[in-house]
Amino acid sequence: MSSKTSNTFTSTLPQNMFSGFVVSLIALPLGLGLAMASEAPPISGVIAAIVGGIVASIFGGSKVTITGPGNGLVVVLLTAITTLADGDLQLGYMYTLAAIVFAGATMILLGFLRLGILSDFFPSTAIQGMLAAIGVGIFAKQIHVMFGNTNQKGGIVELLKELPWTLYDFVTTNDHNFFYAGIVGLISLCIMVFHAKIRNKYFQLIPAPMWIVVFAVGMSYFYQFVLKQDHPIDEAWLIRIPEDIFSSLAFPDFGIIYQFKFIAVVISITLIASIESLLSIKAVDQLDPLKRRSNANKDLKALGFATIISGLLGGLNVVTVIARSSVNVNNKATNKSANFFHAIFLLAFLLLFQTQLQMIPVSALAAILVYTGYKLAAPSNLLAVSHVGKDQLIVFIITLLTTILTSLILGILVGIVTTFLLHLIINKDVFLFFRNIFKQNVLMFKEGETSYYVSVKNFSSFVNFYRLKNQLNLIPETENVVVDFSRCRFVDNTVMENMNTYLEKFEAKNGSLEVVGLDLHGSETSHPFASRRISHKPKQSKSLSLTRRQTNLESIANDFGWKYIPYKEESLALISDFTYFNTRQIQATKNFLINQNDTVFDVIFTEGAFIALQQIRATMFYIKVEHKIPEFTLDKEGVFEFVKQYTEFSDIDIPGHPDFSKRFYLSGSDESGVLSFFTDDIILFLESNDYYHIESNKKGLLLFKKERLASVKEVKAMIDFGLRFEKLIKDKYARA
Amino acid sequence: MKVYKKILVGAAFSPNLKVNIIQACRFANYFNAKLYIVHIGSQDSLKSKRIHDIVNETGFVGEKEIVFKEGKPIDVLSHICEKHKIELLILGAQQRENVFRYYLGTVAKKLTRKVKCSVLLLRNQSKVEFAKKHIVINGLASASSQRTISTAFYVGSALSSKKITVVEEVEKHHLKVDDDRSLRKVTIHHERKKHQEDLRIKKMINKIPAELQTGVEVKLQSIFGRSGYSIGHYARVVRADLLVMDIPAKKRMLKKLMMDDLDFILAELPTDLLIIK
Secondary structure, three states, X not given: OHHHHHHHHHHHHHHHHHHHHHHHHHHHHHHXXXXXXXXXXXXXXXXXXXXXXXXXXXXXXXXXXXXXXXXXXXXXXXXXXXXXXOOOHHHHHHHHHHHHHHHHXXXXXXXXXXXXXXXXXXXXXXXXXXXXXHHHHHHHHHHHXXXXXXXXXXXXXXXXXXXXXXXXXXXXXXOHHHHHHHHHHHHHHHHHHHHOOOOOHHHHHXXXXXXXXXXXXXXXXXXXXXXOOOOOOOHXXXXXXXXXXXXXXXXXXXXXXXXXXXXXXXXXXXHHHHHXXXXXXXXXXXXXXXXXXXXXHHHHHHXXXXXXXHHHOOOOOOEEEHHHHHHHHHOOOOOOHHXXXXXXXXXXXXXXXXXXXXXXXXXXXXXXXXHHHHHHHOHHHHHHHHHHOHHHHHHHHXXXXXXXXXXXXXXXHHHHHHHHHHHHHHHOOHHHHHXXXXXXXXXXXXXXXXXXXXXXXXXEOOOOHHHHHHHHOOOOOOOEEEEEEEEEEEEOHHHHXXXXXXXXXXXXXXXXXXXXXXXXXXXXXXXXXXXXXOOOOOOOOOOOOOOHHHHHHHXXXXXXXXXXXXXXXXXXXXXXXXXXXXXXEEEEEEEEEEEOOEEEEEEEEEEOOHHHOEEEEEEEEEEEOOOOOOOEEEEEOOOOOOOXXXXXXXXXXXXXXXXXXXXXXXXXXXXXXXXXXXXXXXXXXXXXXXXXXXXEOOOXXXXXXXXXXXXXXXXXXXXHHXXXXXXXXXXXXXXX | OOOOOEEEEEOOOOOOHHHHHHHHHHHHHHHOOEEEEEEXXXXXXXXXXXXXXXXXXXXXXXXXXXXXXOOOHHHHHHHHHHHOOOOEEEEEOEEOOOOOOEEOOHHHHHHHHHOOOEEEEEOOOOOOOOOOOEEEEEOOOOOOHHXXXXXXXXXXXXXXXXXXXXXXXXXXXXXXXXXXXXXXXXXXXXXXXXXXXHHHHHXXXXXXXXXXXXXXXXXXXXXXXXXXXXXXXXXXXXXXOEEEXXXXXXXXXXXXXXXXXXXXXXXXXXXXXXXXX
């Protein structure tokens, strides 16, 4: 076994090495840029990437992630470096290094306490709002630098206000440094924007940030060797890297660790680093072609350890980064060695191209960050959120503004509280939440040997999603799962989004996960992630948007060439004269799949007298039979739920088929008719196929499997069974 | 195994009086038991007559005793339970405005805890007889699970139930699921645990007299996580008619303050409930 593993390891080594190389091409300019944006020495970002790559690839739990300095931290680190020592950047940096070391230790602690789960308690919209705020923060600062103005200071709002002045200065300046730096910045921005649009295989080989480096270095050589002139941009506008990297490392200063502002910085760094890492790990698991599950807690420990070492060596903190990881996956990395090689290549670059790196103007790197910041905060994100629902737009904007105007921690907290309050307001039911918040709301069991059934009751939102997640995580993705929300009165968008993630995970591993019981829930918008709730008066109207199950049913209908009708005003009258419905009151029928004589539908009915009333939903198949067939009921022997209480029928044994009689409970009013109907081939068919409850009312057949909604997979199986059964009967009468 | 030969029902002169007594008579009939009808208040020939009338109306012919006593309901009822060595106390739930929800009054909740006999909590108060076709038993491992399961079969036999599901718990592995490897380990562990649980329950069922098992379909169902919390949910999902469970002992001081399984089930009352003590 171990030799086989090592063989795959060696055989995939070249592609992992290549992938690591490509990633390092991005990581180098990004590392320099992110550090610069944080007002830290540019080299500190590269240190973080090198240490992170080496340590996390050795100790980490995920396979194809890349670790290094992250976007999210820029704003926190910038605040820390500029404020911890009251404006003294060098001292502030050293204090921040101490905070980074502490944050690393806290992350290790989180990993040991298995608090990777914490990221589940953040509503997805609030996180998006916070990320957008980080984007605005990066953008606001770096856009000045990109236009050559490296001295702009202040908070995000002030920076944005000063933007017109920087632009004005850029256009009117006489300082050639200022002007050329701005031009380089603009060209770099163009490279970032248009790189993806140029469809040339060789051009695409080098990632956009590296093209910027190539351009900047090339320009410098062009002036030096071709024009034989001085570089048009003064050294002050170029990045500074110490001549001897190893002797000039900065070290943390633990002087102010007892102060409140220091502790606040530690908390902010830990929080943002953990969230960014956990979200990235989750996202990269989706990208992984082998769909392996990453051990997030092990990753947290490894990242914490890497952060401590990086901090001690004067580097920024280490997180898992999504953009570089996805490049890694795209270049066919298969295991952790890619991350390791990315670090080694970075180290090599740093040692070999020290002089060339110093030729890069700061504005060129700023352009990379402006682009990154813009993508985080792009208006399209706002639009995407507004499609989910107005409530989500409110959460997004409140989180965004609070984060920009105050701090990240306060921002995310306000986002969480706003989301929860909105849930209370939308549902107009405080009790639903407060009575059930601490209750176990998820039931999971195995139905037979084949599938898992998960029922969720009361409400399911970001507050208690971890319960559902804990159960779902116990199921191997190769299995079949039905998640039933019909007892759940409210499902929020965070849960909907996560269910979608699970769905894709199961699909990728040839299992299946289906969400049922949501089509009675109303939703404000037609977005698949829109939160859904049952109102007190269940109304079925066309304004309800289709659930995923419904769209899947629609596509089944198309596959079979059938018609799909989600709602009908009148309910299906045909089925009420089946004996099964003698004691059950049909309330509604919906989700029709119709083809001539065949109709598959969901039926909602009640059972019992008014006081013991139970509402039940089931998926059934009705087949209109053109010939007159005898009345009968066919059940599995021993299944008593379906047998009606006051039966005038008795068990009919079919002579010559003891096994069939043993396994099935067949009853009917006209015994001889039933006996002639159940010919050998029909019995063989029933014996050799899945069990269904089958009922005949002379004119038609009603069949169903369970007294619950069927998953899409089960609907397909039912249609298949029904059609074959129908054909058998047709053939039988055709022969007769 | 518990046998229910003495059944007690409280009779308050509320709109529910008739339904309460009709139901109690029905259960006394099922178990062939003596019925004690207790009214909290002074003896009154008029009231006594009304109760007698209702009982006669049901056609109940078994032994019965009507007790009048003044005092606080909880004290009186628990006192009478001990004095007459009552074996089963029947309590009814009240209904919320919403047809689908029921709740237990505080008196019923406190009594459930206080009395030493078994308690039957009826959620569906109905004059019409409803067959208790499907019984769900909490088969959670405890010192008294053999007694609980045997009694449940006895009750199922008395109520001529068709199906009994014993719910067992697939205990969580100490190992948490983090990645594919731990998932595999945990899945294997779950399979093994399920097998062990099945064996444990089957052993107990084997000790139950055969006549109590005839005509009953027995099913074992394992659910994930703490079955105590989830069993009510399960009973609701499979639409059981009666849920049978025992009271887990409250051990530590801290746990006394927290809600336990029974509290959750009493708060929601998913089905009719028999608590075996």
